Amino acid sequence: MSAPERRLATSVLIIGTGGSGLRAAIQLAERGTDVLVVGKRPSADAHTTLAAGGINAALGTMDPGDSWQQHAADTLKESYFLADPTTVRIVTEGAARSIADLDRWGMPFAREADGRISQRYFGAHTFRRTAFAGDYTGLEIQRTLVNRARQLDVAIIDTMYVTRILTRHGVVFGAYGFDIGDGTRYVVHADAVILAAGGHTRIWRRTSSRRDENTGDAFRLAVTAGARIRDPELVQFHPSGLLGPENAAGTLVSEAARGEGGVLRNRLGERFMVRYDPVRMELSTRDRVALAAYTEIKEGRGTPDGGVWLDVSHLPRDTIMQRLPRVYQTLIELQMLDITTTPIEIAPTAHYSMGGVWVRPEDHGTGIAGLYAVGEAASGLHGANRLGGNSLIELLVYGRIVGDAAADYSADLDAQPRSAAAVAQARDEVDQVLAADGPENVRSLQRALRDIMTEHAGVVRDETGLREGLARLGDIETAEKSIGVHPDLAGFQDLAHAFDLRSSLVAARATVEAALERRETRGCHNRSDFPDVDESLRVNLVWSGPGQVVREPVAETPVEIAALIREVSSIGKLVE
Numbered sequence: 001m002s003a004p005e006r007r008l009a010t011s012v013l014i015i016g017t018g019g020s021g022l023r024a025a026i027q028l029a030e031r032g033t034d035v036l037v038v039g040k041r042p043s044a045d046a047h048t049t050l051a052a053g054g055i056n057a058a059l060g061t062m063d064p065g066d067s068w069q070q071h072a073a074d075t076l077k078e079s080y081f082l083a084d085p086t087t088v089r090i091v092t093e094g095a096a097r098s099i100a101d102l103d104r105w106g107m108p109f110a111r112e113a114d115g116r117i118s119q120r121y122f123g124a125h126t127f128r129r130t131a132f133a134g135d136y137t138g139l140e141i142q143r144t145l146v147n148r149a150r151q152l153d154v155a156i157i158d159t160m161y162v163t164r165i166l167t168r169h170g171v172v173f174g175a176y177g178f179d180i181g182d183g184t185r186y187v188v189h190a191d192a193v194i195l196a197a198g199g200h201t202r203i204w205r206r207t208s209s210r211r212d213e214n215t216g217d218a219f220r221l222a223v224t225a226g227a228r229i230r231d232p233e234l235v236q237f238h239p240s241g242l243l244g245p246e247n248a249a250g251t252l253v254s255e256a257a258r259g260e261g262g263v264l265r266n267r268l269g270e271r272f273m274v275r276y277d278p279v280r281m282e283l284s285t286r287d288r289v290a291l292a293a294y295t296e297i298k299e300g301r302g303t304p305d306g307g308v309w310l311d312v313s314h315l316p317r318d319t320i321m322q323r324l325p326r327v328y329q330t331l332i333e334l335q336m337l338d339i340t341t342t343p344i345e346i347a348p349t350a351h352y353s354m355g356g357v358w359v360r361p362e363d364h365g366t367g368i369a370g371l372y373a374v375g376e377a378a379s380g381l382h383g384a385n386r387l388g389g390n391s392l393i394e395l396l397v398y399g400r401i402v403g404d405a406a407a408d409y410s411a412d413l414d415a416q417p418r419s420a421a422a423v424a425q426a427r428d429e430v431d432q433v434l435a436a437d438g439p440e441n442v443r444s445l446q447r448a449l450r451d452i453m454t455e456h457a458g459v460v461r462d463e464t465g466l467r468e469g470l471a472r473l474g475d476i477e478t479a480e481k482s483i484g485v486h487p488d489l490a491g492f493q494d495l496a497h498a499f500d501l502r503s504s505l506v507a508a509r510a511t512v513e514a515a516l517e518r519r520e521t522r523g524c525h526n527r528s529d530f531p532d533v534d535e536s537l538r539v540n541l542v543w544s545g546p547g548q549v550v551r552e553p554v555a556e557t558p559v560e561i562a563a564l565i566r567e568v569s570s571i572g573k574l575v576e
Contacts, residue, residue, distance in 0.1 A: 241349025
């Protein structure tokens with residue numbers, strides 16, 4: 001006998017309570033379209049809150065020579081020409097309008113004395129175009145969006161875990177899920193569904209994501225609905241993640257620590273960046289610093305715990321307290337470590353999914369009627385390396401566009417056929433997982449999966465390691481069929497973790513299979529057995545299920561944008 005079910009209906013359902021989901025919801029509500037936002041963690045504490053550095057738009061408040069065209073050129077170059085040029089144009093051209101939206105809704109941007117929005121450099125930007133609010137930009141954006149959504153009476157249920165998107169003959173009609181607290185089931189009927197459920201960086205041992213976010217939910221939900229995944233192998237590793245404590249492994253040490261003069265040393269005390277980028281040293285690009293740290297550790301010059309040292313203790317205490325307060329506080333809270341006197345032990349950490357669900361550039365439709373994807377769940381803007389500050393502007397620009405697209409789609413529907421069989425299948429899936437009483441522990445399998453991805457599909461990859469990783473993933477997939485799930489008085493988190501594991505297995509397989517296919521080194525993707533860029537692989541890799549990877553050509557860069565592409569110095573800039 002299945003648990004009680006609540007049946008809800010809305011014009012548009014949004015899965016994910018972060019910045020992209022809320023921005024889409026605001027657009028829908030402002031248009032008068034009925035919308036429901038659901039998620040598995042509190043909207044005030046979505047992953048967007050962790051974005052520190054800033055948000056990009058060619059406002060020209062500091063450098064009047066900046067333009068959306070130059071922003072587009074910088075983005076395409078940094079993507080190693082794997083970004084979709086139309087997507088890039090839409091984001092860069094629409095960026096100023098999105099900043100104006102935030103400003104109108106009360107976003108507390110840092111400002112110059114005359115009231116202009118301040119903008120600063122991030123690495124690989126030709127001009128100062130990153131607006132910010134201290135080192136809490138993402139948190140302030142999320143607060144602003146939550147407040148605006150409340151003003152519009154947007155309905156939010158942030159204790160719902162969505163297990164399946166409901167489709168009939170390839171057309172979306174809603175979603176199925178359960179309440180993480182009391183286990184109540186939900187059948188949500190909707191004309192359109194917007195997938196805003198984040199990326200998949202939680203499948204590595206060290207990650208800047210927290211334990212119950214970015215587990216690959218968007219990948220599994222999309223693929224089971226018939227959609228595809230683009231470039232899952234393109235994952236950005238941030239150079240400076242903490243090694244401990246274990247429950248916080250991967251927590252970021254802001255790049256501001258290097259920007260303010262922090263130095264990187266190996267176990268021997270050597271300032272090792274001189275070997276990898278003697279001009280920019282610690283201000284080199286993210287992928288290069290991460291690769292350098294990885295190489296030092298791999299070649300035996302790492303710390304005993306498998307990291308390197310980031311040292312700011314030579315800086316004046318006042319500088320640290322004024323310019324790095326968040327870093328100081330984080331280390332005190334997590335390790336009781338005083339960074340004014342003691343170096344920080346760090347290692348590369350999985351930070352951002354540059355690939356994601358395949359979407360059309362004009363409206364982020366997935367090719368499945370009524371299903372859209374937005375934010376880190378989607379793909380197309382970042383290619384093989386993300387330009388710092390672009391992720392926050394992407395979710396705002398496309399949140400608005402996807403909100404409009406979903407509203408139009410809903411308004412144009414004459415009728416919406418549903419499928420009792422699809423609902424029954426989704427219900428049975430949850431019943432079966434809930435009834436699982438095998439010997440395998442979900443948490444231990446998740447840990448094993450993260451170890452596999454770290455060892456075989458981390459910063460540097462090769463054919464032998466990737467194939468061994470695939471074989472070991474197969475073992476986890478087999479073991480997953482024998483898990484035990486035991487909800488208790490505290491709630492149904494155990495059931496949520498079981499579905500997290502299923503999602504992570506889909507995301508891991510997609511990542512490894514695409515990494516095997518990309519036999520080159522490009523941006524964040526390092527193949528030690530193929531160390532050079534292969535121009536025949538200037539393609540997107542699209543994954544639609546186990547063993548199904550196809551190459552898709554990337555559109556040519558428009559001539560007027562190509563003319564603006566240039567080498568950009570990172571000297572004196574924060575590299576985000």
